Amino acid sequence: MATDILHTQNLARAQDFLLKPAGIGAGELEQVMGRMLGHHVDYADLYFQYSRQESWSLEEGEVKSGSRHIEQGVGVRAISGEKTGFAYSDEIMMPALLDAASAARAIARGGREQTLALATRHGQTLSLYEPCDPLASLEDTAKVSLLEKVEQEARRQDPRVKQVMASLGGSQETVLVMRSDGVMAADIRPLVRLNVTVIVEQDGRREHGSAGGGGRTDYGYFLTEDRALSYAREAVRQALVNLEATPAPAGTMQVVLGPGWPGILLHEAIGHGLEGDFNRKGTSAFAGRLGEKIAADTCTVVDDGTLPGRRGSLNVDDEGTPTQSTVLIERGILRGYLQDRMNARLMGMAPTGNGRRESYAHLPMPRMTNTYMLAGDTPPEEIIASVKKGLYAVNFGGGQVDITSGKFVFSASEAYLIENGKIGRPVRGATIIGSGPEVLTRVAMVGNDLALDSGVGTCGKDGQSVPVGVGQPTLRIDGMTVGGTEE
């Protein structure tokens, strides 16, 4: 499907769906914009959204609960310099829109209502996923039986599996952005996810393991390439490894991070600190450091919202800017920030398609999409063989960063000791802490095995959650603080 055709279809569908029932056409949008655009308002936008989501969950062998959620509304924003006025309504109707516009534009005093004719043009957009409806892509009975098969597969692996929890979730979000510069853009975003957690027990000791995946597609994704069942097997494998694990060491040591999801390192250590808002305000440890060397020569890190079907990808961001691949670090040099429109304008930079919001009821901010490091040329076995004593961490739970001090943590959910170049016994409870501006200067080896995560990441910032992706090749980092309990 050609990009422009899909785009026109998306826009037409979004208009039909979001605006037409309320009788909102070009004239009405101009009226709302006119209410905001006095001479003190530099920019305004309207964000219309309708989303449907569902989740099904299984425990004790049966799908016992499920829920559906429908949400719709419009967010109205007016910007004057660095000031933002924001109001929203869950009613997509003219009176509510005009009220919201009045409330939002109160940010700029002295503005007068304008009559304006917006030269509306259709924004550029990409075509990274089909505008499908995941909820309708599978019969409800098939969703239930998919979860049951996942459960059976997990139990079949090992008699020590005592509990299996599995969940299936899908959503479809239709958004339409109308900007004061006349650009109108729309996107229809599917998203699916399947997760499995198992509890295993042996001699009174219990452990758990989790796996899952998803992306911007429909439920058919889980039925192909044996994906759903492979998550079940992976969760059991991980839980059984942890059953054997002994306490992790404590102290500073060489750390080898596996490929894929351990890229959460980049998300925490680098990505957040390079978001435009923190840098405009000077509150990030990376503020004012563009062009400086902040990583080893072997490190090139990008944020790429254009990867087809990925969880973190978007055809256009929530301000109607097409997503792109933004180089953050190029061969060790800090090259770019992640920008939304407001911060880009205030910093004299170009928007990078990273303006995202959780919903119409939230303000957009610079956010990551899919953040990853490009592959190097060292085979991963060679990297492990190069370590005399250290930690090999291949799976992680969550992470967090203090963007001002630059300190970040992420917690391993599967890790092993490395002794004399060989992977040794599994260890548990290893949280790793480091300093964002320094950690990549300690990257000693970069693997040739770049992998992206399986589509499970959700990023939180200022109370707003958005789906993201991460990835990296195997990395050896010389000197990270590992927080186990064994001295």
Next chain:
Amino acid sequence: MGAIMKGSKNTPSLEDLAAQTLDLAKAQGATAAEVNAGLGHGLSVTVRRDEVETVEHHRDKSLSVTVYFGCKSGSASTSDFRPEALTEAVRAACAIARHTAEDPFNGLADPEHLARDIPDLDLYYPWQLSVEEAIVLAQRCERAAFATDKRVSNSEGATVTSHEGFDVYATSAGFLGGVSASRHGVSCAVLGEDEEGHMQRDYDYASVRDARDLPEVEVIGRQAAARAVRRLSGRQIKTCQVPVLYEAQVARSLLSHLVSAVSGPSLYRRSSFLLDSVDTAIFPEMVHLYEEPHRKKAMGSAPFDGEGVETRTRDLVTDGVLRRYCLDSYAARKLNLVTTANAGGVHNLMVKPGPEDLAGLLRQMGRGLFVTELIGFGINGVTGDYSRGAAGFWVENGELAYPVEEITIASNLRDMYKGLVSVGRDVDYRHNICTGSWLLERMTVAGS
């Protein structure tokens, strides 16, 4: 004011909406149904470097319905209150219920546990706060922060928020309860910078039901500034095992982990490090934890829980011994126990304060680590393994010696609870879980 049973002067229509939704469920053949509906509005104003940064007008609206067909259930929610949207939500919930499995533990709370009188807990104090007034308060707060110390170099801003709402819970068995509540706050986050250009951020905030209970906004600003600058020029310490003092606002997280470990789902999934722990000592003898749901004006107060069950003061831990779990009706039936009115969580979980204030606890510790901030999620709820990033201060001779950062603190929650030496009387009342600072016997600190 406060809780209202029927005929609320605030938003009587919300009760009607709930009733309509229950009727729709009945018409669809549901044998039972329950509805939660909420309506709220608020204002949030942020000032940064003396300039207005954001003015946000909030309006929250949500309705969720759970339908039962015998022992099968399904749920749906919507933010759209028009009749067609309510019909669609009920239909969606019923469609799901057709596909879920029979679960004999499903259903509404048993009638004998339901709240009969709904006491007024003094939770509703609307604040007629204009945007202009909020701006002035936020400016005063942030200016006080900048005036506190020359090293305060930057700001993430000061925010003033006000929110009020009305929530209704209704069931097909005839329960109908509503609570009006307000929540107002002031917060400030600023950055300090040392001679080498290294920055630290910290914050302070207040959160109350009644705006008249807010401290002077300057106090929040000054406290945020003092917290930020005292962290400047922090360093790593060597890996060691030492006593650790959790400041009250981070000690609260240790109780959250406890609540999660003794809550229904963790127990019936056998995924808790505190399985089968009722009537066993999980803390030293001096520890007393209890819920106080009817505390006036408190942040976690509720006359009834998420399924209409009457709340009352109940011990959780007495003389160090775990007395009960935290259960809703579903978990209680599954575990062959009785609901503890914890559908939706705990309500004002309080820790009996000890005799010492923070300075006293520091003296008691003598030498060790004082933790003021935690980051990361390194908690394994199945095993109790605990390892989180931390920042705080090295303590020598009972006094703060220097700031510490880029370290982790690790142990196992079971050992941490057993090793609780003292609880402070510096109780932090800003949340649903209220405790003073905690002095723990020993943890592994990983550093250089």
